[in-house]
Amino acid sequence: xxxxxxxxxxxxxxxxxxxxxxxxxxxxxxxxxxxxxxxxxxxxxxxxxxxxxxxxxxxxxxxxxxxxxxxxxxxxxxxxxxxxxxxxxxxxxxxxxxxxxxxxxxxxxxxxxxxxxxxxxxxxxxxxxxxxxxxxxxxxxxxxx
Amino acid sequence: xxxxxxxxxxxxxxxxxxxxxxxxxxxxxxxxxxxxxxxxxxxxxxxxxxxxxxxxxxxx
Amino acid sequence: xxxxxxxxxxxxxxxxxxxxxxxxxxxxxxxxxxxxxxxxxxxxxxxxxxxxxxxxxxxxxxxxxxxxxxxxxxxxxxxxxxxxxxxxxxxxxxxxxxxxxxxxxxxxxxxxxxxxxxxxxxxxxxxxxxxxxxxxxxxxxxxxxxxxxxxxxxxxxxxxxxxxxxxxxxxxxxxxxxxxxxxxxxxxxxxxxxxxxxxxxxxxxxxxxxxxxxxxxxxxxxxxxxxxxxxxxxxxxxxxxxx
Numbered sequence: 430x431x432x433x434x435x436x437x438x439x440x441x442x443x444x445x446x447x448x449x450x451x452x453x454x455x456x457x458x459x460x461x462x463x464x465x466x467x468x469x470x471x472x473x474x475x476x477x478x479x480x481x482x483x484x485x486x487x488x489x490x491x492x493x494x495x496x497x498x499x500x501x502x503x504x505x506x507x508x509x510x511x512x513x514x515x516x517x518x519x520x521x522x523x524x525x526x527x528x529x530x531x532x533x534x535x536x537x538x539x540x541x542x543x544x545x546x547x548x549x550x551x552x553x554x555x556x557x558x559x560x561x562x563x564x565x566x567x568x569x570x571x572x573x574x
Numbered sequence: 575x576x577x578x579x580x581x582x583x584x585x586x587x588x589x590x591x592x593x594x595x596x597x598x599x600x601x602x603x604x605x606x607x608x609x610x611x612x613x614x615x616x617x618x619x620x621x622x623x624x625x626x627x628x629x630x631x632x633x634x
Numbered sequence: 635x636x637x638x639x640x641x642x643x644x645x646x647x648x649x650x651x652x653x654x655x656x657x658x659x660x661x662x663x664x665x666x667x668x669x670x671x672x673x674x675x676x677x678x679x680x681x682x683x684x685x686x687x688x689x690x691x692x693x694x695x696x697x698x699x700x701x702x703x704x705x706x707x708x709x710x711x712x713x714x715x716x717x718x719x720x721x722x723x724x725x726x727x728x729x730x731x732x733x734x735x736x737x738x739x740x741x742x743x744x745x746x747x748x749x750x751x752x753x754x755x756x757x758x759x760x761x762x763x764x765x766x767x768x769x770x771x772x773x774x775x776x777x778x779x780x781x782x783x784x785x786x787x788x789x790x791x792x793x794x795x796x797x798x799x800x801x802x803x804x805x806x807x808x809x810x811x812x813x814x815x816x817x818x819x820x821x822x823x824x825x826x827x828x829x830x831x832x833x834x835x836x837x838x839x840x841x842x843x844x845x846x847x848x849x850x851x852x853x854x855x856x857x858x859x860x861x862x863x864x865x866x867x868x869x870x871x872x873x874x875x876x877x
Contacts, residue, residue: 433713433714433715436712436713437713440709440712440713440794443794444794444797447794447795447797447798448798451798451802455802455809459810462757462809462810463810463811464754464755464756464757464810464811464812464813465811465813466811467811485811519750520748520749520750521747521748521750522679522680522748522749522750523750527679530813545750545751546750547749547750547751547754547813548748548749548750549749549813549815550679550680550748550749550815551679551815552815552816552817552818552826553818553826553827554677554680554684554687554818554826554827554828554831555677555678555827555828555831556675556676556677556678556828556830556831557675557676557677557678558675559678559828560678561678578671578672581682581685582676582681582682583681583682584681584682584683584747587683587686587743587744587746587747588682588683588685588686588743590743591686591689591690591739591740591743591744592671592689594736594739594740594743595689595693595736595740598732598733598735598736598739599732599736599845599849601732602728602729602732602849603849603852606849606852606853606856607852609853609856609860610852610855610856610859613856613859613860613862613863614859616863617859617862617863617866620863620866620867620870621866
C-alpha cells in the first residue's frame with residue numbers, strides 16, 4: 430500500500446471512530462443537552478417541587494391574567510398544561526399562542542414559579558399583511574413548539 | 575429619514591449588528607492587507623543578498 | 635492535484651479570478667443592504683428586528699462553510715502532503731473565526747429584543763461557541779510549533795476532530811429543545827420566509843461568500859509571502875554561518 434493511500438485509510442478510520450464516539454456521547458447526555466422540558470416531560474419525569482428547571486410550550490389562549498407586573502398564564506404542549514406565575518416584564522414577543530421558555534421552580538401547589546420568561550420565535554418570517562391574510566384564509570399553521 | 579434610522583424603535587439593536595458585521599470584515603481586510611505589505615517589504619529587503627550570493631558562487 | 639501546488643500558478647489563478655468575485659460581490663452587497671434595510675417589510679412578530687437576520691444568518695453560514703473548507707484543506711494536507719492545502723487551512727481559520735464572532739455578536743443583539751435575553755446556553759448557541767474555540771485552537775496550534783510541517787500536522791488533526799461539531803451545530807435545533815428556532819431555508823414545502831425577506835437574505839449570503847473568498851485569496855497571498863520571507867531568512871542565516 431502506498432503511504433498516501435495508507436494515510437487516507439487512517440484518516441477515514443479515525444473519523445469513523447470519532448463520529449461513533451460522538452454519537453454515543455451525545456446520546457448518553459441527551460437529557461443534559463435539552464434546554465427545556467415540555468409540560469408532558471414535566472409530568473412524566475416527576476420533577477420534585479423546588480428543583481430549578483426550564484419548561485417550554487405555548488401560552489394557552491385566554492389564560493393570561495395580568496395584574497401590574499404580576500402575571501399568571503398557562504403553558505401547554507397540546508397534551509399537558511402547567512400553570513405559571515411570574516413577576517416582571519414579559520418580553521416583546523410574549524403573547525397568547527406564542528412559544529415561550531421559562532426558568533423557575535414548581536411550588537408545593539403545582540404552580541410553576543417563573544424567575545425568567547423568554548419568548549421563542551418560530552422559523553416563519555413574513556410581513557404582517559401576509560400573516561393576516563393567511564389567518565383570514567384559514568391557512569395559518571399553528572406553531573409546532 | 576429619522577424614521578429609517580429609528581428602525582421602529584429597535585435602532586439600538588439593528589445598527590450595532592450591522593456595525594459589528596462591517597467592522598469585523600473591515601478589520602480582517604485591513605489586517606491581511608498590512609500583513610501582505612509587511613511581508614513583501616521584508617522579502618524585498620532580504621531578496622538582494624541571496625542573488626549576490628549565487629553570483630559569488632558562480633564566480634568561485 | 636499537485637498541479638495547483640505551484641505557488642506561482644496559484645497566484646496567477648487568484649489574480650485572474652479576483653476581479654470576477656469582486657464583480658459579483660459588490661452589487662450583491664449593495665442590493666442586499668438596500669433590500670434588507672429599506673425595501674424589505676417588517677416581520678409580523680419581530681417587527682424591524684428581523685433585519686438583523688440579513689447580517690446574522692449569512693455569517694453563521696460562512697462560519698460553517700469556513701470550517702468545512704478548513705477541514706477539507708486539513709484532510710488534503712494530511713493525506714496527500716499538499717503544501718498549499720496546509721496554507722489554505724491556515725489562511726481560512728482567522729476568516730472563519732471572524733464570521734463566527736459576527737454570528738455570535740449579531741445573534742446576541744437579535745436575541746435581546748426577541749427572546750428577551752442576550753445569551754442562553756442552549757445546544758445551538760453552545761455548539762457555535764465550541765466552533766469559535768476550534769478555530770482559535772487551530773490557530774494556536776499553528777503558532778505553537780517551530781517547524782511548519784509539524785504545526786500543520788497538529789493543527790490539521792484538531793481540524794478533523796472538530797468536524798463532529800458541524801452536524802451538531804446544524805441539527806442541534808432539531809435534535810434537542812433549544813431556544814433557537816429551527817432552520818427556515820432548508821424546510822421543504824410551505825414557505826418559511828416570505829420572498830421579500832428571502833431575497834435580501836440570499837443576496838447577503840452571496841455577498842458574504844464573495845467577501846470570504848476575497849479574504850481567503852488575500853490571506854493565502856500573505857501566507858505565501860511570509861513563507862518566502864522565512865525561506866530567505868533561512869538561506870541568509872545558513873549563508874552567514876562560519877564554515
